[in-house]
Amino acid sequence: xxxxxxxxxxxxxxxxxxxxxxxxxxxxxxxxxxxxxxxxxxxxxxxxxxxxxxxxxxxxxxxxxxxxxxxxxxxxxxxxxxxxxxxxxxxxxxxxxxxxxxxxxxxxxxxxxxxxxxxxxxxxxxxxxxxxxxxxxxxxxxxxxxxxxxxxxxxxxxxxxxxxxxxxxxxxxxxxxxxxxxxxxxxxxxxxxxxxxxxxxxxxxxxxxxxxxxxxxxxxxxxxxxxxxxxxxxxxxxxxxxxxxxxxxxxxxxxxxxxxxxxxxxxxxxxxxxxxxxxxxxxxxxxxxxxxxxxxxxxxxxxxxxxxxxxxxxxxxxxxxxxxxxxxxxxxxxxxxxxxxxxxxx
Amino acid sequence: xxxxxxxxxxxxxxxxxxxxxxxxxxxxxxxxxxxxxxxxxxxxxxxxxxxxxxxxxxxxxxxxxxxxxxxxxxxxxxxxxxxxxxxxxxxxxxxxxxxxxxxxxxxxxxxxxxxxxxxxxxxxxxxxxxxxxxxxxxxxxxxxxxxxxxxxxxxxxxxxxxxxxxxxxxxxxxxxxxxxxxxxxxxxxxxxxxxxxxxxxxxxxxxxxxxxxxxxxxxxxxxxxxxxxxxxxxxxxxxxxxxxxxxxxxxxxxxxxxxxxxxxxxxxxxxxxxxxxxxxxxxxxxxxxxxxxxxxxxxxxxxxxxxxxxxxxxxxxxxxxxxxxxxxxxxxxxxxxxxxxxxxxx
DNA sequence: ACACATGCTCAAATCGTTTTGCTACACCCA
DNA sequence: TGGGTGTAGCAAAACGATTTGAGCATGTGT
Numbered sequence: 001x002x003x004x005x006x007x008x009x010x011x012x013x014x015x016x017x018x019x020x021x022x023x024x025x026x027x028x029x030x031x032x033x034x035x036x037x038x039x040x041x042x043x044x045x046x047x048x049x050x051x052x053x054x055x056x057x058x059x060x061x062x063x064x065x066x067x068x069x070x071x072x073x074x075x076x077x078x079x080x081x082x083x084x085x086x087x088x089x090x091x092x093x094x095x096x097x098x099x100x101x102x103x104x105x106x107x108x109x110x111x112x113x114x115x116x117x118x119x120x121x122x123x124x125x126x127x128x129x130x131x132x133x134x135x136x137x138x139x140x141x142x143x144x145x146x147x148x149x150x151x152x153x154x155x156x157x158x159x160x161x162x163x164x165x166x167x168x169x170x171x172x173x174x175x176x177x178x179x180x181x182x183x184x185x186x187x188x189x190x191x192x193x194x195x196x197x198x199x200x201x202x203x204x205x206x207x208x209x210x211x212x213x214x215x216x217x218x219x220x221x222x223x224x225x226x227x228x229x230x231x232x233x234x235x236x237x238x239x240x241x242x243x244x245x246x247x248x249x250x251x252x253x254x255x256x257x258x259x260x261x262x263x264x265x266x267x268x269x270x271x272x273x274x275x276x277x278x279x280x281x282x283x284x285x286x287x288x289x290x291x292x293x294x295x296x297x298x299x300x301x302x303x304x305x306x307x308x309x310x311x312x313x314x315x316x317x318x319x320x321x322x323x324x325x326x327x328x329x330x331x332x333x334x335x336x337x338x339x340x341x342x343x344x345x346x
Numbered sequence: 347x348x349x350x351x352x353x354x355x356x357x358x359x360x361x362x363x364x365x366x367x368x369x370x371x372x373x374x375x376x377x378x379x380x381x382x383x384x385x386x387x388x389x390x391x392x393x394x395x396x397x398x399x400x401x402x403x404x405x406x407x408x409x410x411x412x413x414x415x416x417x418x419x420x421x422x423x424x425x426x427x428x429x430x431x432x433x434x435x436x437x438x439x440x441x442x443x444x445x446x447x448x449x450x451x452x453x454x455x456x457x458x459x460x461x462x463x464x465x466x467x468x469x470x471x472x473x474x475x476x477x478x479x480x481x482x483x484x485x486x487x488x489x490x491x492x493x494x495x496x497x498x499x500x501x502x503x504x505x506x507x508x509x510x511x512x513x514x515x516x517x518x519x520x521x522x523x524x525x526x527x528x529x530x531x532x533x534x535x536x537x538x539x540x541x542x543x544x545x546x547x548x549x550x551x552x553x554x555x556x557x558x559x560x561x562x563x564x565x566x567x568x569x570x571x572x573x574x575x576x577x578x579x580x581x582x583x584x585x586x587x588x589x590x591x592x593x594x595x596x597x598x599x600x601x602x603x604x605x606x607x608x609x610x611x612x613x614x615x616x617x618x619x620x621x622x623x624x625x626x627x628x629x630x631x632x633x634x635x636x637x638x639x640x641x642x643x644x645x646x647x648x649x650x651x652x653x654x655x656x657x658x659x660x661x662x663x664x665x666x667x668x669x670x671x672x673x674x675x676x677x678x679x680x681x682x683x684x685x686x687x688x689x690x691x692x
Numbered sequence: 693a694c695a696c697a698t699g700c701t702c703a704a705a706t707c708g709t710t711t712t713g714c715t716a717c718a719c720c721c722a
Numbered sequence: 723t724g725g726g727t728g729t730a731g732c733a734a735a736a737c738g739a740t741t742t743g744a745g746c747a748t749g750t751g752t
Binding site: 029030031032033036042043044045048067069070071072073 | 730737738
Binding site: 297 | 413
């Protein structure tokens with residue numbers, strides 16, 4: 001089956017790879033011409049073009065992208081820098097990005113920073129050295145120097161999640177504030193009396209807290225500082241926080257709790273089940289993100305949908321629009337809605 | 347803060363990028379020498395080396411990897427071709443791979459095939475064109491011509507999951523058969539009478555079925571064909587299959603069911619809850635994979651752990667060992683154990 | 693003094709493309 | 723005949739590194 005390996009057509013083919021020169025030789029033209037029929041940048045006579053295509057086919061020629069990149073300064077590859085691909089939010093985001101840029105002929109290079117600033121910097125450097133054409137970055141830090149650096153060097157950067165303060169960096173973020181507002185409002189509409197919140201780390205979770213606050217304000221409630229407890233985004237953190245909320249005298253217990261993400265909400269449900277409180281009758285629970293697990297836990301979680309895939313798609317579009325020269329202005333910002341998803345827990 | 351941009355030291359610096367020639371000029375040596383101090387391939391006088399390093403530092407030189415790749419025919423990048431990064435198994439596997447190869451200085455390039463044979467072929471071609479140094483492939487098809495092609499061209503390929511029949515392709519797989527055996531045995535040890543299995547598609551799930559069969563044989567049971575129902579790996583498929591199992595006359599219902607993966611087991615639990623059968627008292631349920639959701643569902647799922655991360659790590663090691671020339675022989679096979687994880691559902 | 697290492701450096705070729713001029717030929721019109 | 727106007731194709735110079743053979747000092751043993 002394998003093509004008999006005994007080309008004596010042209011000189012330089014020590015390894016398996018066919019070069020443009022060999023194609024040119026077989027077609028009886030110059031490499032220039034082959035390049036032109038491939039790129040279409042200049043017109044080539046119909047007959048010549050045929051001969052070239054024929055040669056390409058019989059030789060099984062595939063252009064060497066590395067050489068091409070060197071010459072054109074284009075790698076046709078974008079990089080995505082995220083804390084952890086294992087986290088569903090980021091894997092879905094990455095998928096959205098990959099699907100989008102793939103359509104435009106770009107590949108996707110992935111880096112996991114584990115939230116470490118050093119790793120982030122290291123990877124951004126690596127990415128630039130590799131000549132990636134664009135970067136989407138879920139940054140650890142507000143002022144990622146690596147990113148600014150990249151943007152400074154003319155490599156488009158789009159930041160997902162938090163904003164990055166640079167005049168030419170695009171941002172796409174979910175509307176956490178409004179989403180949290182909606183979820184909180186849903187809680188309040190149940191006619192509950194004491195509503196608590198399990199927060200995320202304030203650095204990244206500020207908007208979810210803000211939405212909660214605004215909903216409380218709008219309905220004329222005051223937030224009881226004792227009912228605002230910190231969490232760490234994890235299931236176990238949610239569990240601990242809920243236990244803390246339940247620790248006080250029964251009178252002061254919440255009858256509704258908004259958790260800044262689903263994982264913590266699931267932890268909260270663990271705690272409530274353990275104590276024997278019925279959800280949502282005795283305590284209503286809501287989360288944020290709408291992860292898969294939200295429909296697996298019982299009762300199924302009321303939550304706000306976090307548009308991970310769309311975030312990736314939009315990041316991809318923003319990047320592409322700069323890469324193909326359609327846009328060249330200052331940083332744009334896209335915020336995506338987080339619609340309320342009502343299920344059984346609230 | 348930014349370095350004042352007004353180099354008139356040397357000629358070719360139209361864009362921001364510093365080249366090895368500029369470094370050489372500033373250090374008063376030839377590019378050759380700079381290259382040698384960087385690679386250490388030939389000795390350079392101590393003083394010269396100092397000057398070069400100094401020049402590198404003041405210019406902020408970073409070697410252009412594309413140019414380097416062209417010359418050395420090494421991209422320092424491996425590709426991973428999987429059905430879907432969104433699937434936890436593959437994202438965890440990818441993470442294991444990325445962590446492993448990163449240590450050896452390799453980056454990771456990700457391709458999602460969605461299980462489409464055409465996309466797989468297209469991506470493998472793309473990968474070769476990009477000059478990836480190695481490929482790990484969770485192949486759709488037993489005889490992926492793209493992979494064989496790659497292997498034929500001297501690019502190391504390691505296949506995860508199913509085996510690929512090629513003398514030089516390494517394989518790393520989980521021991522599904524033994525894992526399934528253990529899970530089934532656990533079910534049998536409960537003293538159940540009628541045990542069913544919800545299968546995966548036979549193409550990829552054969553070993554899990556085999557393990558089930560062997561466990562049944564070993565305990566002197568006969569498998570009732572009516573209790574072997576096909577599934578499709580999805581939660582909904584598991585639900586449907588379970589409903590089918592419950593459809594018959596009560597006498598013929600199973601009192602234990604082994605689901606070929608956790609997702610289907612969760613679907614089965616959905617069905618059982620709906621019908622009001624208590625798990626595990628009336629029907630014991632077990633799954634396979636040990637996904638996160640296995641501890642979220644209630645009762646928590648008894649299952650076999652599928653070592654996704656380790657699979658990635660091992661795939662990475664096999665690749666690296668070939669890339670650095672430590673190994674150059676025929677295809678190796680690594681099979682990883684899938685330990686039983688006992689929880690509440692069986 | 694000769695041969696022979698040894699240490700250090702450089703010029704030039706190479707990797708496989710793309711991109712510029714530039715040439716050559718043909719045709720048409722004045 | 724001369725000048726324009728296209729069409730097609732090529733040679734050669736990039737792109738930014740690595741690698742190789744050779745050169746030029748020194749030192750060293752005889």
